[in-house]
Amino acid sequence: xxxxxxxxxxxxxxxxxxxxxxxxxxxxxxxxxxxxxxxxxxxxxxxxxxxxxxxxxxxxxxxxxxxxxxxxxxxxxxxxxxxxxxxxxxxxxxxxxxxxxxxxxxxxxxxxxxxxxxxxxxxxxxxxxxxxxxxxxxxxxxxxxxxxxxxxxxxxxxxxxxxxxxxxxxxxxxxxxxxxxxxxxxxxxxxxxxxxxxxxxxxxxxxxxxxxxxxxxxxxxxxxxxxxxxxxxxxxxxxxxxxxxxxxxxxxxxxxxxxxxxxxxxxxxxxxxxxxxxxxxxxxxxxxxxxxxxxxxxxxxxxxxxxxxxxxxxxxxxxxxxxxxxxxxxxxxxxxxxxxxxxxxxxxxxxxxxxxxxxxxxxxxxxxxxxxxxxxxxxxxxxxxxxxxxxxxxxxxxxxxxxxxxxxxxxxxxxxxxxxxxxxxxxxxxxxxxxxxxxxxxxxxxxxxxxxxxxxxxxxxxxxxxxxxxxxxxxxxxxxxxxxxxxxxxx
Amino acid sequence: xxxxxxxxxxxxxxxxxxxxxxxxxxxxxxxxxxxxxxxxxxxxxxxxxxxxxxxxxxxxxxxxxxxxxxxxxxxxxxxxxxxxxxxxxxxxxxxxxxxxx
Numbered sequence: 001x002x003x004x005x006x007x008x009x010x011x012x013x014x015x016x017x018x019x020x021x022x023x024x025x026x027x028x029x030x031x032x033x034x035x036x037x038x039x040x041x042x043x044x045x046x047x048x049x050x051x052x053x054x055x056x057x058x059x060x061x062x063x064x065x066x067x068x069x070x071x072x073x074x075x076x077x078x079x080x081x082x083x084x085x086x087x088x089x090x091x092x093x094x095x096x097x098x099x100x101x102x103x104x105x106x107x108x109x110x111x112x113x114x115x116x117x118x119x120x121x122x123x124x125x126x127x128x129x130x131x132x133x134x135x136x137x138x139x140x141x142x143x144x145x146x147x148x149x150x151x152x153x154x155x156x157x158x159x160x161x162x163x164x165x166x167x168x169x170x171x172x173x174x175x176x177x178x179x180x181x182x183x184x185x186x187x188x189x190x191x192x193x194x195x196x197x198x199x200x201x202x203x204x205x206x207x208x209x210x211x212x213x214x215x216x217x218x219x220x221x222x223x224x225x226x227x228x229x230x231x232x233x234x235x236x237x238x239x240x241x242x243x244x245x246x247x248x249x250x251x252x253x254x255x256x257x258x259x260x261x262x263x264x265x266x267x268x269x270x271x272x273x274x275x276x277x278x279x280x281x282x283x284x285x286x287x288x289x290x291x292x293x294x295x296x297x298x299x300x301x302x303x304x305x306x307x308x309x310x311x312x313x314x315x316x317x318x319x320x321x322x323x324x325x326x327x328x329x330x331x332x333x334x335x336x337x338x339x340x341x342x343x344x345x346x347x348x349x350x351x352x353x354x355x356x357x358x359x360x361x362x363x364x365x366x367x368x369x370x371x372x373x374x375x376x377x378x379x380x381x382x383x384x385x386x387x388x389x390x391x392x393x394x395x396x397x398x399x400x401x402x403x404x405x406x407x408x409x410x411x412x413x414x415x416x417x418x419x420x421x422x423x424x425x426x427x428x429x430x431x432x433x434x435x436x437x438x439x440x441x442x443x444x445x446x447x448x449x450x451x452x453x454x455x456x457x458x459x460x461x462x463x464x465x466x467x468x469x470x471x472x473x474x475x476x477x478x479x480x481x482x483x484x485x486x487x488x489x490x491x
Numbered sequence: 492x493x494x495x496x497x498x499x500x501x502x503x504x505x506x507x508x509x510x511x512x513x514x515x516x517x518x519x520x521x522x523x524x525x526x527x528x529x530x531x532x533x534x535x536x537x538x539x540x541x542x543x544x545x546x547x548x549x550x551x552x553x554x555x556x557x558x559x560x561x562x563x564x565x566x567x568x569x570x571x572x573x574x575x576x577x578x579x580x581x582x583x584x585x586x587x588x589x590x591x592x
């Protein structure tokens with residue numbers, strides 16, 4: 001028993017941290033509560049150092065709790081990813097604290113930490129029970145995080161929309177799990193992979209897998225389950241939106257990868273065309289709908305749909321290089337998107353509107369923020385030498401490999417769609433940059449004072465984007481090691 | 492008449508589809524939420540009947556997890572709907588229109 005607890009040491013400490021942050025609310029006076037976040041950042045930073053140094057629970061590989069919880073290179077990659085994301089989001093939340101109702105920031109911090117715990121469990125889930133519970137831990141925490149500004153009608157509406165569609169998707173997922181378990185009698189991914197081949201003809205089993213994919217498709221906002229994303233991104237408080245865009249999407253992808261490639265690889269091999277179609281439509285839908293948007297967060301909501309499409313391209317390639325490319329792309333996406341939301345949180349927090357015009361004249365108000373936003377947008381669009389370019393390059397390369405191997409012309413159509421999507425996206429990403437540098441309608445040109453933590457966060461994001469774009473090897477090696485997990489399962 | 496696994500599964504499928512219809516067709520948030528619970532319980536029924544007829548207990552354990560999670564979801568969800576009702580004086584989906592292009 002003691003040894004199995006060693007495996008979940010990181011998750012236990014994160015949940016403990018969440019409880020401490022929540023209790024700290026009682027003992028710290030309201031005006032000093034925003035500094036509680038730095039305690040959380042410190043503890044998460046220590047956990048990240050342990051995991052990078054190779055100590056700590058997440059680096060001991062193996063599986064515990066009857067194989068339902070597994071620590072492997074894939075979970076290690078994602079645990080580091082989620083820790084970095086949560087640390088940066090806590091920084092953004094600390095900057096955003098004056099927009100939340102008086103003194104309630106400590107609870108907000110602890111909810112972020114609880115959502116992080118759900119993501120850490122999701123990274124290690126190797127069992128449908130674990131998958132369901134970790135997804136729900138993330139989703140239910142996000143219901144609260146999304147509607148945290150209770151006085152804003154948009155936040156409540158966003159929360160209710162997320163609630164209804166989230167509950168609908170989890171109902172689909174549970175029914176899918178019931179059908180899979182009913183036909184095969186297995187809940188564990190490894191055991192299921194061994195028998196899944198025999199059930200390839202069973203309609204009920206295939207329906208079950210499809211329903212589970214519906215539930216996960218909702219988490220990553222893939223077509224046709226993307227309908228919630230723009231509204232929720234727009235209505236939620238900016239730090240929540242940032243965490244939703246990065247953490248929740250990545251958790252969806254790690255579970256999707258585990259289900260497709262470690263639980264039912266034999267079914268996935270048949271469904272390549274379905275994945276190609278979904279990926280293509282998601283890319284086009286996200287990019288085309290983003291074109292007319294004037295609300296910055298809504299625009300990033302549509303852009304996040306299109307990025308889910310690009311990531312699905314790596315899933316559809318059905319090979320190890322595609323899986324590694326997904327992990328690499330997510331790492332680049334983390335710094336890129338958080339840089340964007342940091343600027344939105346800092347610049348637009350005192351304006352009533354979230355319109356793009358709110359960024360007008362940002363170059364004169366704060367050159368650092370304007371540069372951060374520019375780099376973020378350029379990286380999202382996928383221009384060299386930034387992280388977004390190299391990620392897209394790897395994804396498309398994996399699709400080309402798949403096309404050559406299988407002679408499936410669908411892959412060439414998909415690659416063409418992805419490139420068309422990149423061209424379309426240039427228009428709206430550069431629209432944002434244009435407003436910051438060349439807009440004449442700036443009314444307010446007061447200089448924005450940045451706190452030291454905000455500057456640090458901006459620099460971390462900028463350096464992260466350049467580091468991943470210029471020196472991809474470190475992260476790429478980690479991603480390759482993580483993707484190798486699935487190769488073992490197939491043999 | 493002997494009642495077998497397929498009868499339970501048929502009932503569970505019917506409940507699931509009824510719940511889905513309710514979510515799609517009804518306009519009141521509370522009714523939609525009840526329909527969602529119906530869908531979750533349809534899944535529970537399927538799990539329990541598979542469990543009974545296959546002589547395995549994993550499904551029943553999963554049902555306990557689902558019930559617990561659903562309870563947490565309802566607690567948060569009803570609080571949200573009540574908060575929205577206080578602001579809007581309405582629990583109809585047609586009124587959720589403050590965010591549009």
